[in-house]
Amino acid sequence: MDAAPSQHHDDWSAPRTLLAWVVASVFVLAAVEKIYNPADFAQSIKYYKLLPGWAVNGLALLLPWWELGAAVALLAPAWRRAGAWMVWVMLWVFIAAVGSAMARGLDISCGCFGKASGKAGLKALALDVGLLAATWAVLLYRVRSTAAGATAPLAPSGAVCLPAQS
Amino acid sequence: MPARTGLKIVVLLVAGGGAAAFTNAVRPGRLAWVIDPKTSTKVGENPALAAQADINLESLRTHILHGTATIIDARKPEEYSAGHVAGAINIPSTEKERQMDRVFQLPPDLPIIIYCGGGPCEASHEVFDFLVGSGIPRERLHIFAPGWEVLGAQPDIPQATGLE
Secondary structure (H helix, E strand, O other): OOHHHHHHHHHOOHHHHHHHHHHHHHHHHHHHHHHHOHHHHHHHHHHHOOOOHHHHHHHHHHHHHHHHHHHHHHHOHHHHHHHHHHHHHHHHHHHHHHHHHHHOOOOOEOOOOHHHOOEOOHHHHHHHHHHHHHHHHHHHHHHHHHHHOOOOOOOOOOOOOOOOOO | OOHHHHHHHHHHHHHHHHHHHHHHHHOOOOOOOOOOOOOOOOOOOOHHHHHHHEOOHHHHHHHHHHOOOEEEEOOOHHHHHHOEEOOOEEOOHHHHHHHHHHHHHOOOOOOEEEEOOOOOOHHHHHHHHHHHHOOOOHHHEEEEOOHHHHHOOOOOOOEEOOOO
């Protein structure tokens, strides 16, 4: 068996695709309102008091488009890894920001979904951690598949692709 | 991470930047990419506007004691409830959009003085910008930046507790 069918199977493995779609859906939802209203998002970023004032607007304009780009990439098998890596990095940034807001006792909106956002608190943190776990799984499957090498047996179509040692 | 994936990430970042630049350029309420303190119309970003809006304790005291200004408390309802300037209207910065009706009920000829908790006083800045956006002339609006930290310690300024 050559590498191509194994890669092909992995790209379309059901759990990986499902997780990628779930993460992508959340990121699309998160991006749309912020793209529509960047001024509100800039205000949310400002409340975190983590960035110098001059940098706030630039991030408010760029970040939602990067979220949307990563989400769209997650939907396309050939771009899935690139999207997953972007989401992975963004989620760590979000977790650090929300965590630091909680540690400083800031009573602010998380800004995650534009106007529909809840507070920068445990719920937002839990959502980010959940998405991080899902993204990790999306990234992991491909890594394991590559590690298994070109001779890895091709799993039956539609089979759940669990990591090798689990 | 393979180079191919890295390249795709760069493509996504650049494409996102392009899309952001395009949508921001065609949007009516364009956002400045980098905030310029000299041209910003927001009081919290432009020191000249902040200086113009600033009011000192003595002037504020005179207005409060003579009832010659509308006083707005920009803090959260629970902070307002714990203690505020008697007669002050609570327009929390976090709920300002819901207070549009009250903005139109403000006496049209009196100056409006906004205070917050103290410190950077961002709540006052937000309410100030909101009122300017609602059509109130900037000249009528003032901010007492030291806020309740200072006001609450003035024995001659009447105070009240509870919600409106």
